[in-house]
Each structure stands twice: as C-alpha cells, then as structure tokens.
Amino acid sequence: MIWDEHYSHACRWDERLQPLAVHELLTRSAAAKPSGIALDFYGRRTLYSELLDQAQRFARGVQQLGLGKGSRIGLFLPNTPHYPAAYYGALLAGATVVNFSPLYSPDEVLAQAQDSGIDAMVCLDLARLWPPIKRLLDEDAVKHVLVGTLAEVLPTAKAIGFRLFKRKERQALPTDPRVTRWADLLANDGAYVASTVDPIRDIALVQYTGGTTGVPKGAALSHANLTINALQLEAIDPERPRDEGRVLGCLPLFHIFANTAILNRSVLSAAEIVLLPKFDAAEALAAIRRRRCTDMAGVPAMFQALIDHPSCSAATFDSVNQAFSGGAAMTPALKERFEAATNARVLEGYGMTESAGVVSVNPYHGEARAGTVGQPLPGTAVRILAEDGTEQPQGERGEIVISGPQVMTGYWRQAEGGVEPLAGGEFRTGDVGLIEADGYLRIVDRLKDMINVGGFKVFPSQLEAVLARHPAVAEAIIIAAEDERVGERPKAFVALKPDAAATPDELKAFLNAKIGKHERVSELEIRPELPKTLIGKPDRKALQAEERARHAAATEPLIAA
Incomplete structure (x- = not known):
C-alpha cells in the first residue's frame, strides 16, 4: 500500500497494537497516576483514583440491581462527571453501554430503548430532560432509572447556588421502585464482581447512527474497536506520553467523536479532561485560559464561533498544541483564519460511528494538507471503488471503503438479539473521495448528497x-x-x-x-x-x-x- 512508503505519522503504518477491555484504560491510568486530575468540572476536580472508585461503586451498584454480563445500560447524559463514572462503571460490571442524546424527543428515546433492549437508563433530575424518561417508565420500557443531580458534582459554592436558585429546573422524582438516586446507587464498598471480557468479541458500546441509509441503526463496537482507536491516536502523537495533557471536553461525550478522541484517548494517557456540559464559546475560551488546555477537538462551527467571539486572542491559545477538527469539512479559509488568530495548528480528520470515531487525520508534524483529512491511522486500509466495484487508481474519485481493527463488528439486530456482521470486514462509507499523492485522503462528498x-x-x-x-x-x-x-x-x-x-x-x-x-x-x-x-x-x-x-x-x- 502507498502508506508503506509514504507515511508521515509518528509510527509505522503497520504498527501492531494490542486491544484491551475499555475499562482497562481507567484501571491502568488510576494505578499509574492515582493523584492525577482526571476531570475538571467548573473547578471541581476528580482524581483518577476517585474516578475509578466511583466507577467501581457504580459497577457494584448495578450488579446489586441484577445487571451485569448481557445487560445493556443507557446513558442519557450531558457532559457531567456522571458520564465517565457510569460509562466505565457499566463496563466494569460486564454490561454494554448504549448512548442516548439528551436532545432526543420522547419518541426517539423510546424507539432506541426498545431497539437496543436497555435494562437501565442513567439520567439527571433536570426537568427539561425528564419527559423522555417519564415516557420510558409509562411504557414499562426500562427496568431501572438511575438519577443523578448537578449539585452533587459542582464545586461547593456553585452547588449551593444551584440548590437555591435553580429549583424550578429540577424534576421531583416519582415514588417508584424502579427509580434510584445516584448517591444511593454508589453507597457501597465498590467490591464489584469482575467479569471476563473478550476484547474482540464482546460488545462495549452500541452507538446509534443514521449510517449510509439515513435509518438509525446501532453500530456494535467491541472493546477492541474502541481501545484500538484510542491507541491509534496515541501512536501517531510524536509527543506521547503527555504527562501534563489537559483536553478541552466540550464535544458531547455521547457522540462517537468525543467518546474516542476526548474520553478514551485522554483516559488512556491519564490526561485531564476540562469538562463542559455543552459548547458555549465564552465558556470554552474561559476554560482554555483557566486550565491552560493543551489539546482540543471540535467541529468547524465551533472553531468559527471561537474566533468570532470578542474575547478570543492568540494569548488564549498559547498553551494549545493541537486542535483537531472533524465531523464536517473545514474550509481552507476557516483553517487559515483560525490558525492566524490563535497560532494553534489545526489538524483535520475523518471518521464515523462505524469506525469507532477516527479513520484518518493529518500528521502532527510535517504537512497538514489543507482540504484533506490526512493519512489513515496505523493498520487502517482505505480503498476507492468505482460504481462497478472496481478499485480506482490514485487520484480518481469513488466510494471510500475502509477496513481496520477499529471498524465495527456490525449493526445491532434487536429482533435476533445479536449483531449483523460486515461482509468481508470492510465498511462502505457512502462517502466519495480520492487518494492523493503521498497517501493523503480527500473527501469530495456523500453519495446520497x-x-x-x-x-x-x-x-x-x-x-x-x-x-x-x-x-x-x-x-x-x-x-x-x-x-x-x-x-x-x-x-x-x-x-x-x-x-x-x-x-x-x-x-x-x-x-x-x-x-x-x-x-x-x-x-x-x-x-x-x-x-x-x-x-x-x-x-x-x-x-x-x-x-x-x-x-x-x-x-x-x-x-x-
């Protein structure tokens, strides 16, 4: 392949990476750096030892409810410290995670809950998020609802203010044996029963996507898919390990891009995640300044909003080493303007839910070729196919077909209770692209667009x-x-x-x-x-x-x- 001879990442294209169970990312970092900061949430910090303790208590709590291997636990959460504790805790218990967007309607939440067959849902006691949860309870579509509150994860002063002035935003919980408060769930010794995990075969995450057909389907992502993608991102970083990495976490963790590029990658390298519940340009800029973030990831609209904000300056970004852009094409004009305004290097990448997040990215050092999504991650093969299925020569456009250790096991099939595997291990992306000189991938458009x-x-x-x-x-x-x-x-x-x-x-x-x-x-x-x-x-x-x-x-x- 062209990447055997022309590869600009800080590793070999054929570098071998050993898959792990996803929760091992946390247990290993907590053992290596127990006093390191894992999360910063408006100034309240959670150490790696504390995050592991919370995850273990969550695992023990759900096991006491009868959940474990074979169970599926839904996360209906914005970016709060509840998310990583529940995410890694569910996996420690042997369960599979199913992500739900807090912006979903009651109908959408119910349909996805029924399709995935979740046994429990983790949420917050926010009134605006409660209608879908009430619908699940009314339809008897879930056995357990595990409810956290913002006050328990905010700094003391902010927590007091939230309790005093935000009462109308909180939902009074029903007296229902299916509803358990987060604090009660975690009120145990954390002595969960470890479950044997096969990283290759066991499904860690069912992540819903429109896919290539526009019909929401659950991508079944194994532990290996997710951990290998995090390891691939670590392998191409020439400055690894980052002992003092601080990553801006304003992309939603329920989305696959943030799940891999922010959550799993940061936990793998024991970096700090500066967590924000949603993207707001003013809050993001303040967080970068306050914690002197070294890395960030976003979609082009976020980069546009940051440089359009009146408080944006090059000084704000003087700690930022790399800024990753994905999710949509960044125009050369925006890339040039952002880099000129901030002196931060923007690396464009490409990925999708079915690839556990990332397929390719421009290299940290060397040419970051504008208008391209760089070169594939190690072990990732990209082919360009014509309409008749024949492979296109270099420089000719066609459908992008990918294969590699991060490509999903297949699509979730609730009716059969299993997974519909991929044919030949390759995924036809539905994207139109071409491979340029030196193995750089350029996306042209979507077939359906x-x-x-x-x-x-x-x-x-x-x-x-x-x-x-x-x-x-x-x-x-x-x-x-x-x-x-x-x-x-x-x-x-x-x-x-x-x-x-x-x-x-x-x-x-x-x-x-x-x-x-x-x-x-x-x-x-x-x-x-x-x-x-x-x-x-x-x-x-x-x-x-x-x-x-x-x-x-x-x-x-x-x-x-």
Missing part, C-alpha cells in the same frame, strides 16, 4: 466551498431541489457573517460565475442561521426534508368543495 442534474453529478460541498470564499458568507448549505426539466437543481442556503450585507442575487452571481453551467443554483435563500446537528455540524438533512415538504405542498392537487 450528490445532486443529479440531467445525468451530471454535482457535489454540494464543492459549491459550498466556493460560497464560503465570499467575504459576507459565514456558512452555506447546498441541497437538491426538484426540477421538472432536469430532475434536480442545486439550491443554496446561506447565513451571513455578523454585520455583513449581501443580497441573494449578488451571492448567486458570485457563485454561478465560478462553476459549471450544470452546477448553477436555482435558488438562494439567506437565513439568520442554518440548522445544526447534535454536535454542531451543518444539518443538510433538515433542509432537504424542509424542501421536500415544501415541494409536496406546492404540488398537492386542490380538491373542489
């Missing part, structure tokens, strides 16, 4: 990149709009920068002058903001669904009275 204009393929991301060069444009999303003559036409949605001005006609003229005739947009809308996914990625699906609904309404026949 391509727009078919009279038989000609149009790649939305290429048009979005052109619009992003306009000085008034903050971000743009291109979708397919139905067209009677040619089937589909590109339609643009744009959000402008603060205090910037531009008209739709001006932006259309700017774009259409720089692209092919078949690529020209049919319409362009300017909006105050564009929709985002749970982790801040531009939400093309939301706009596409809106467009389909609009078209259906416009073409619905009138019925005479």
Whole structure:
C-alpha cells in the first residue's frame, strides 16, 4: 500500500497494537497516576483514583440491581462527571453501554430503548430532560432509572447556588421502585464482581447512527474497536506520553467523536479532561485560559464561533498544541483564519460511528494538507471503488471503503438479539473521495448528497466551498431541489457573517460565475442561521426534508368543495 512508503505519522503504518477491555484504560491510568486530575468540572476536580472508585461503586451498584454480563445500560447524559463514572462503571460490571442524546424527543428515546433492549437508563433530575424518561417508565420500557443531580458534582459554592436558585429546573422524582438516586446507587464498598471480557468479541458500546441509509441503526463496537482507536491516536502523537495533557471536553461525550478522541484517548494517557456540559464559546475560551488546555477537538462551527467571539486572542491559545477538527469539512479559509488568530495548528480528520470515531487525520508534524483529512491511522486500509466495484487508481474519485481493527463488528439486530456482521470486514462509507499523492485522503462528498442534474453529478460541498470564499458568507448549505426539466437543481442556503450585507442575487452571481453551467443554483435563500446537528455540524438533512415538504405542498392537487 502507498502508506508503506509514504507515511508521515509518528509510527509505522503497520504498527501492531494490542486491544484491551475499555475499562482497562481507567484501571491502568488510576494505578499509574492515582493523584492525577482526571476531570475538571467548573473547578471541581476528580482524581483518577476517585474516578475509578466511583466507577467501581457504580459497577457494584448495578450488579446489586441484577445487571451485569448481557445487560445493556443507557446513558442519557450531558457532559457531567456522571458520564465517565457510569460509562466505565457499566463496563466494569460486564454490561454494554448504549448512548442516548439528551436532545432526543420522547419518541426517539423510546424507539432506541426498545431497539437496543436497555435494562437501565442513567439520567439527571433536570426537568427539561425528564419527559423522555417519564415516557420510558409509562411504557414499562426500562427496568431501572438511575438519577443523578448537578449539585452533587459542582464545586461547593456553585452547588449551593444551584440548590437555591435553580429549583424550578429540577424534576421531583416519582415514588417508584424502579427509580434510584445516584448517591444511593454508589453507597457501597465498590467490591464489584469482575467479569471476563473478550476484547474482540464482546460488545462495549452500541452507538446509534443514521449510517449510509439515513435509518438509525446501532453500530456494535467491541472493546477492541474502541481501545484500538484510542491507541491509534496515541501512536501517531510524536509527543506521547503527555504527562501534563489537559483536553478541552466540550464535544458531547455521547457522540462517537468525543467518546474516542476526548474520553478514551485522554483516559488512556491519564490526561485531564476540562469538562463542559455543552459548547458555549465564552465558556470554552474561559476554560482554555483557566486550565491552560493543551489539546482540543471540535467541529468547524465551533472553531468559527471561537474566533468570532470578542474575547478570543492568540494569548488564549498559547498553551494549545493541537486542535483537531472533524465531523464536517473545514474550509481552507476557516483553517487559515483560525490558525492566524490563535497560532494553534489545526489538524483535520475523518471518521464515523462505524469506525469507532477516527479513520484518518493529518500528521502532527510535517504537512497538514489543507482540504484533506490526512493519512489513515496505523493498520487502517482505505480503498476507492468505482460504481462497478472496481478499485480506482490514485487520484480518481469513488466510494471510500475502509477496513481496520477499529471498524465495527456490525449493526445491532434487536429482533435476533445479536449483531449483523460486515461482509468481508470492510465498511462502505457512502462517502466519495480520492487518494492523493503521498497517501493523503480527500473527501469530495456523500453519495446520497450528490445532486443529479440531467445525468451530471454535482457535489454540494464543492459549491459550498466556493460560497464560503465570499467575504459576507459565514456558512452555506447546498441541497437538491426538484426540477421538472432536469430532475434536480442545486439550491443554496446561506447565513451571513455578523454585520455583513449581501443580497441573494449578488451571492448567486458570485457563485454561478465560478462553476459549471450544470452546477448553477436555482435558488438562494439567506437565513439568520442554518440548522445544526447534535454536535454542531451543518444539518443538510433538515433542509432537504424542509424542501421536500415544501415541494409536496406546492404540488398537492386542490380538491373542489
């Protein structure tokens, strides 16, 4: 493979990595660095020895409820110290974790709970998060609900303030034998019964994703998938081990990107996670300054928000060694602007739920090639396939197909109570890309996002990149709009920068002058903001669904009275 000869990461492409059980990441770091800071949550710090103790008490607590090997425990949590304690604790008990987004509706939580077959759900006593939990209890869809509170993990002064002034935000818990408070669950000696784990075969995490079909499916990720991905990220770091690493943790830990790049990778290297419950530019900048963070990871929209904030300065980032961008393509203009404003190096990467988080990333040292997602992690093979299934030569585009030790076991099948394995161990990503000189991977678009204009393929991301060069444009999303003559036409949605001005006609003229005739947009809308996914990625699906609904309404026949 090309990476045998051209590999810029700080290890060999064929470096062998030994899989572990996920909870071993914590037990090993707690043994090596018991007094090291594992978590900082608004100034309240949890040592590695303390995090392990909490995880062990959680494991013992759920085992006392009858949960263990073969059980599945859901986490319906924002980024609070409850999450890592429950995550590693569930795995210590031998159970499998299932992540749920706190932004899910009651219907979405119920559907995922039923599909995954969870036995317990961990949540907080926040009123805004309670409707989905109430739905689970009402439908008898879960045996146990384990409830924490923010006050028990905040610094003393903040905890008192929360109890005094945030009473309306708290949910009064029902008198129900299925509901257990976090403090009561952990009121034990931590003497859990260790379960034998096969890292290759045993499933550690069922992580739901839209996948390549748009239908939510649970990616079954083994202990080996998750730990190998963390070890791969550690292997490419030329400065490992990082004895004083402090990682900004504002990406949601329930998302696979943060689960691997922030949680498991940090715990593997005994780094400190500066935890924030959600992304807020002002809070993130303050946290970087307060703890002098050395590493951060985010999606492009986060980087944009940070440099747009009035308190952003190069001095804020003088402790940051690397900033990782993933989840969506970062425009060269944003990368250049962020690096100029902060003096921090941005490394773009690529991954997905089915790959346990990360497939490739630009190297720490050497060329960080703009517009690419770098080179594959060690042991990760990438092929580019044409529509007929033949492998494309270097430089030619096609579907990206990946294989490697971090690629999932398969998709969860609740009906059969098992896992639907991958054919041949390869995963067809549904992404369109090409391999450039020296083995750098470039993502062109998603197969399902391509727009078919009279038989000609149009790649939305290429048009979005052109619009992003306009000085008034903050971000743009291109979708397919139905067209009677040619089937589909590109339609643009744009959000402008603060205090910037531009008209739709001006932006259309700017774009259409720089692209092919078949690529020209049919319409362009300017909006105050564009929709985002749970982790801040531009939400093309939301706009596409809106467009389909609009078209259906416009073409619905009138019925005479």
